[in-house]
Amino acid sequence: MAKEKSAIFIIFGGSGDLAHRKLYPALYRLYKAGVLKDHFAVIGTARRPWSDDYFRETVVTSLENLDDDKQKMEEFAKHFFYQSHNVNDSKHYIALKELAAKLDDQFSAGHNRVYYMAIAPRFFGTVAEHINSEGLKTKNGFNRLVIEKPFGRDLASASELNNDLSKAFPEEEIYRIDHYLGKKMIQEIPNIRLKNPKFDKALSGKYVSNIQVTLGESLGVEDRGGYYETSGVLRDMVQNHIMQIIGSIAMDKPDEMTAESIHKVKTDLFSSLKVLDPEEVNRAFVRGQYDTDRLGKQTAYRDEENVDDNSNIETYAAGKIEFDDERWANVPFYVRSGKRMPDKSSRIDIVFNDQASKLGINPNTTVSLLIEPENGHSILVNGIDYQDSNQDLIKFPEDKTYFDDAREAYESLIIDILSGDRIHFTLWDELQSTWKYIDVIREQWDLETPKFPNYLSGTMGPEAADTLLERDGNSWVWDD
Ligand code: NAD
Numbered sequence: 425m426a427k428e429k430s431a432i433f434i435i436f437g438g439s440g441d442l443a444h445r446k447l448y449p450a451l452y453r454l455y456k457a458g459v460l461k462d463h464f465a466v467i468g469t470a471r472r473p474w475s476d477d478y479f480r481e482t483v484v485t486s487l488e489n490l491d492d493d494k495q496k497m498e499e500f501a502k503h504f505f506y507q508s509h510n511v512n513d514s515k516h517y518i519a520l521k522e523l524a525a526k527l528d529d530q531f532s533a534g535h536n537r538v539y540y541m542a543i544a545p546r547f548f549g550t551v552a553e554h555i556n557s558e559g560l561k562t563k564n565g566f567n568r569l570v571i572e573k574p575f576g577r578d579l580a581s582a583s584e585l586n587n588d589l590s591k592a593f594p595e596e597e598i599y600r601i602d603h604y605l606g607k608k609m610i611q612e613i614p615n616i617r618l619k620n621p622k623f624d625k626a627l628s629g630k631y632v633s634n635i636q637v638t639l640g641e642s643l644g645v646e647d648r649g650g651y652y653e654t655s656g657v658l659r660d661m662v663q664n665h666i667m668q669i670i671g672s673i674a675m676d677k678p679d680e681m682t683a684e685s686i687h688k689v690k691t692d693l694f695s696s697l698k699v700l701d702p703e704e705v706n707r708a709f710v711r712g713q714y715d716t717d718r719l720g721k722q723t724a725y726r727d728e729e730n731v732d733d734n735s736n737i738e739t740y741a742a743g744k745i746e747f748d749d750e751r752w753a754n755v756p757f758y759v760r761s762g763k764r765m766p767d768k769s770s771r772i773d774i775v776f777n778d779q780a781s782k783l784g785i786n787p788n789t790t791v792s793l794l795i796e797p798e799n800g801h802s803i804l805v806n807g808i809d810y811q812d813s814n815q816d817l818i819k820f821p822e823d824k825t826y827f828d829d830a831r832e833a834y835e836s837l838i839i840d841i842l843s844g845d846r847i848h849f850t851l852w853d854e855l856q857s858t859w860k861y862i863d864v865i866r867e868q869w870d871l872e873t874p875k876f877p878n879y880l881s882g883t884m885g886p887e888a889a890d891t892l893l894e895r896d897g898n899s900w901v902w903d904d
Contacts, residue, residue, distance in 0.1 A: 429842040430463030431536040432524045434560075436551050437543035438468020438479070438506065442572065444486040446603075447542060450834035452487050455500045459839060463534065465527040467520065469509035479506035503531070511547045517558035524560065535565030538841055541572055549588030556592035568841055570599045573664055574655065575850070578866065579859035586852050595852060599841050604665040604770075605848040606833030609795045613672040614681060616793075616818065623791070623818045624677065626776060626783050629755040633777040634893075636758045637669050638902050640765035644714065644723065644881070645739070650730035656737045658711070658866060661761040667694070667858040668850065670745065670757055673772055673793075683846040687854070694857035696749040705868040712740030712886040714764040715877035722764065722881040736874055739763040742889035743865070744896075758893055758900070764881035766904045770795035773901035785817055790901055799830065804901075 433451075435443055454460045468479050480501035487497050507523055509516040528535060539555055541548050548571060554560075561567040569589070576582025589598060604610055617624040626632070639661055645652045652660070671690040678685035700708055713735070715724045725731060725739050740762030746755070772793040776785050790804045803817065831839070840848055878886045884904050893899050 426457055426459045426839065428461045428463065429459055429839070430532065430534040431538050431566075431842055432527050432531075432533045433464070433466045433538045433540060434520060434524060435466060435468050435540045435542050436509070436511070436547070437470060437541070438466075439470035439472060439474070439482070440542055442542045443468065444482065446834045447540070447838075448483050448486045449490055450832060450838055452490060452497070452500055453832065453835050454838060455503075456496065459842070460503075463532050464503055465531050465533065466504045467507050467523055467527070468504060469507045469516075469520065471508065471510055473508045474506045476504070476506050480504050511543070511550050511554070514554060514558055517554045517560060521558060521560045528562075533565075535562040536842075537562055537565065537567045538570060539568070540570045545572075545574055545576075545585075549585055552589050552592040566597075566844065567593070568597050568599055568844075569593045570601060570841060572601050574659060575600055575664075575855055576859065577654070577659060578863050579856065582855055582859050586855075596846070598852075599837075599846065600850045600852075600855070601837060602664050602668050602850050603833045603837065604795075605668055605850070606835075606837040607795055608830035608836070609793060609799045610669060610672055611836070611848060613793070614678070614686065617677070618681070620818045622783060622785075626780055626785060626817075627673070627774070628751045629753050631776055631780040631783060631785070632755055633775045634756045634758060634896075634898050635670075635673065636760075636771075636773040636775070636901055637666050638759075638769060638771050638773070638900075639665060639669075639761040640767065640769045640902075641761075641763050642765060642768050642882075644725065644764050645728050645731070647729065649728040652739075653731055653735060653737055657739055657741045657761050657763070658862060658869075662741055662743070662759060663858050663862040664850070666759045666761060667854075667861075669772060669795075670759070671854070673774070674747070674752060674757070676751065681847075686847055687851050691851065691853045691857070693747065693749065694854050696747045696752075697857055697861045698746040698748050699861050700864050702864060702868045705865050708745075708892075709741065709743035709865050710886060710888040710892055711738035711869060711874060712742075712762065712879045712889070713737065713874070713876035714739050714762075714879055714881045717764075717881040724877055724881075725763075726877065736876060738869070738874070738876075740765075740879060740885045740889075742885060742892055744892060745861075756896060756898070758898070760885065760889060760900075762879075762885045764879075765884060766882055768797055769902060771902060775898070775901065789817070791818055792901065 483501050483504050484497045507520055576585050675689040675693045678689050713725050716722050726733055726735050742760035745757040774791045776789045778787055781787055792802045794800045
């Protein structure tokens with residue numbers, strides 16, 4: 425049983441989608457696990473004038489899919505309080521401060537505060553500034569600021585946001601969420617490498633032909649068309665999730681399994697990203713937007729709600745990323761992410777080259793680490809399952825049920841925040857390098873009008889994504 429934690433959570437945007445779909449269920453699971461027990465309270469804030477009782481009802485409703493232990497849910501909801509709040513109104517922060525202090529006494533929460541930004545990104549800076557200027561931070565406990573993505577929309581806006589935040593919170597109190605870093609398989613990669621020295625040794629340009637990262641979704645934009653129009657898959661998935669996954673698999677071995685050591689090797693890796701010249705963009709990256717499906721039944725992106733009829737926003741991107749790094753010289757990292765692909769599938773495929781036989785790895789071996797919908801790994805030789813005869817290459821997880829009771833990403837990240845463990849959060853230095861890389865692509869794409877839509881819903885994306893690999897004599901491991 426995990427150790428009990430104490431804190432007052434202040435959730436800015438407590439009536440919103442993220443809070444209801446992700447945060448309250450995660451907090452409830454932690455309550456059931458005893459991580460949150462007697463010494464915590466949650467203040468939800470939003471503009472609407474809600475009562476505590478009404479807020480608690482909405483919290484309980486958000487848990488209804490989890491189980492039917494109504495009594496437990498009601499007990500949990502007693503820890504929730506509502507404070508109507510407008511981000512620009514200083515008086516409201518004073519009211520929040522007083523309520524937090526009162527609840528801290530009532531629940532003996534150790535003067536610990538978690539300030540969670542479940543609110544539109546344009547408010548992040550203002551809220552952080554007011555938390556500081558209105559004296560919400562406590563002296564004798566921790567004060568941790570949790571920031572949701574997106575962290576800026578390019579390097580300039582991310583730097584501006586970071587400047588605003590750093591006036592109010594030092595870097596070590598800022599927890600930038602990338603929920604992929606909360607997923608069990610991603611968290612396990614450093615351990616997999618540590619426990620499988622042969623596999624770890626093979627992770628280098630000497631033995632690897634290419635590495636592929638796919639974050640495929642079968643759904644379209646659903647009801648988030650408005651948000652998507654301001655983002656596109658390059659900003660929404662590649663700059664953050666895909667880069668962080670590459671970081672986990674390609675970083676050098678850290679000296680220790682501490683946040684400091686891990687972030688150091690990750691930062692070094694990202695600073696060696698080979699930033700493209702504008703004229704290289706269209707050779708290295710492909711973009712796409714979904715049309716209807718073969719039967720004309722699914723809604724094309726341009727016909728989705730809150731989407732411009734002539735939108736040039738990409739719902740698919742594939743690219744070849746390279747590093748100026750001794751370990752990874754000349755190894756292409758092929759990445760792709762798209763909506764309306766045939767299945768949901770998040771995975772890393774590591775394709776070994778002929779030299780890998782020097783380590784006793786069969787020619788044409790591919791190791792796939794499966795992140796979603798299922799956790800696990802597979803070893804294929806010439807496309808055929810070779811798990812048993814490659815036992816010494818990668819033995820993990822030994823226990824097949826290892827991932828079964830894995831904590832959901834937000835649950836695991838909230839424990840880290842409460843424990844002050846920053847391993848699974850993104851640091852500003854990492855973001856600077858990844859934005860710098862992405863900005864060139866975005867800027868080039870914005871200069872040209874793409875021929876959209878260019879792939880049917882339910883397919884693997886535009887053909888050019890296959891050509892991208894074929895030009896190098898390679899092909900995607902995950903294919904329909
Ligand atoms: P939402 O629109 O559902 O909720 C926004 C919340 O902010 C509401 O509670 C609203 O009342 C409050 N709010 C709006 N204006 C306000 C003001 N002036 N003063 C005080 N409160 C105000 O948004 P969401 O989908 O929950 O997203 C919240 C944040 O989380 C965003 O930064 C988003 O990018 C990020 N995020 C959301 C998801 C998701 O699945 N919803 C996933 C990843 C990141």
